[in-house]
Amino acid sequence: MKPRIVALLRHGEYDLADHGSFGLTTRGRDQARLAGQWVKGRPVEKLYSSGIVRAKETAEIISPILGMPYRALNMLGEGVPTAVKGLDASPETIAEDRARMDRAYAKFFTYKEGELYDLIVCHANLIRYFVCKALGVNPRKWTKMVSNHASCTEIMISSKGVTRLLSYNEAGYLPHELRT
Numbered sequence: 001m002k003p004r005i006v007a008l009l010r011h012g013e014y015d016l017a018d019h020g021s022f023g024l025t026t027r028g029r030d031q032a033r034l035a036g037q038w039v040k041g042r043p044v045e046k047l048y049s050s051g052i053v054r055a056k057e058t059a060e061i062i063s064p065i066l067g068m069p070y071r072a073l074n075m076l077g078e079g080v081p082t083a084v085k086g087l088d089a090s091p092e093t094i095a096e097d098r099a100r101m102d103r104a105y106a107k108f109f110t111y112k113e114g115e116l117y118d119l120i121v122c123h124a125n126l127i128r129y130f131v132c133k134a135l136g137v138n139p140r141k142w143t144k145m146v147s148n149h150a151s152c153t154e155i156m157i158s159s160k161g162v163t164r165l166l167s168y169n170e171a172g173y174l175p176h177e178l179r180t
Contacts, residue, residue: 001113001159002116003111003116003156003157003158003159004111004112004115004116004117004118004156004157005116005117005118005154005155005156005157005166006108006109006117006118006120006154006155006157007039007042007044007117007118007119007120007152007153007154008120008122008126008127008130008152008153008154008155009035009039009058009062009119009120009121009122009150009151009152009153010121010122010123010124010127010147010148010149010150010151010152011024011028011032011050011052011054011055011057011058011121011122011123011149011150012024012025012027012028012029012030012031012032012035012054012057012058012061012149012150013025013027013028013031013149013150013180014028014053014054014149021053021054022052022053022054023053023054023057024054024057024058027178027180028054028057028058028149028150029057029061030178031149031150031174031178031180032057032058032061032062032150033061033065034150034173034174034175034178035058035062035150035151035152035173035174036061036062036065036066037065037173038152038173039062039065039066039119039152040065040066042117042119043116043117044066044068044117044118044119045115045116045117045118046068046071046115046118046119047059047062047063047066047068047069047070047071047118047119047121048070048071048072048073048076048108048118048119048120048121049070049071049072049073049076049120049121049122050072050073050074050076050077050078050121050122050123050126051072051073051074051076051077052077052078052123055072055076055121055122055123056070056072056121058121058150059072059121062119062121066119070121073104075100075101075103075104075107076104076120076122076123076126077100077122077123077126078122078123078124078125078126079093079096079097079098079100079101079123079125079126080093080094080097080125081094081097081098081101081125081129081139081142082094082098082139082140082142082143084143098129098139101126101129101130102133104126104130105129105130105133108120109130109133109134109155109157109163110157110161111157111158111159111160111161113159124147125142127147127153128142128143128145128147129142130153130155131145131153131155131165131168133163134155134163134164134165135163135165145168145169146169147169148169148171148174148179148180149179149180150171150174150178151169151170151171151174152167152169152170152171153165153167153168153169153170154166154167154170
């Protein structure tokens with residue numbers, strides 16, 4: 001049985017000064033186009049996105065490149081899954097974010113016969129948390145990883161449910177000046 005692969009693509013660079021929507025910058029749109037061209041070489045069967053603007057805008061750029069629609073899911077939104085020194089997040093917010101992220105992990109990181117390659121456009125904290133879960137390491141370690149804009153991470157799930165990290169933070173398709 002062929003393994004299932006879940007590819008996690010971080011959204012493109014966004015405008016930190018835009019406190020309303022945090023939409024993509026011009027560089028972020030360029031990053032998304034190049035990531036879409038790279039992903040086009042993969043056997044993507046389904047395209048998902050976080051419901052947050054920067055991820056949806058990235059998916060909107062990639063969708064026509066792949067020739068398929070995307071589905072936005074709020075469970076794929078950004079969040080803080082564990083307490084982080086210096087980050088002002090309440091214990092309630094952290095618990096809610098982690099529970100949501102765990103539901104998303106359970107949905108996508110289960111072997112499904114016939115579903116071989118999903119692409120999820122989402123956020124750095126979610127990607128790093130999913131990698132920790134897939135590797136079976138302390139979830140607090142998510143803060144020790146870097147995730148570049150428009151980078152791709154691939155995780156394989158065997159028919160027995162075993163997860164393996166195939167690649168992390170792949171961004172070789174972006175020229176140096178577009179790596180952020």
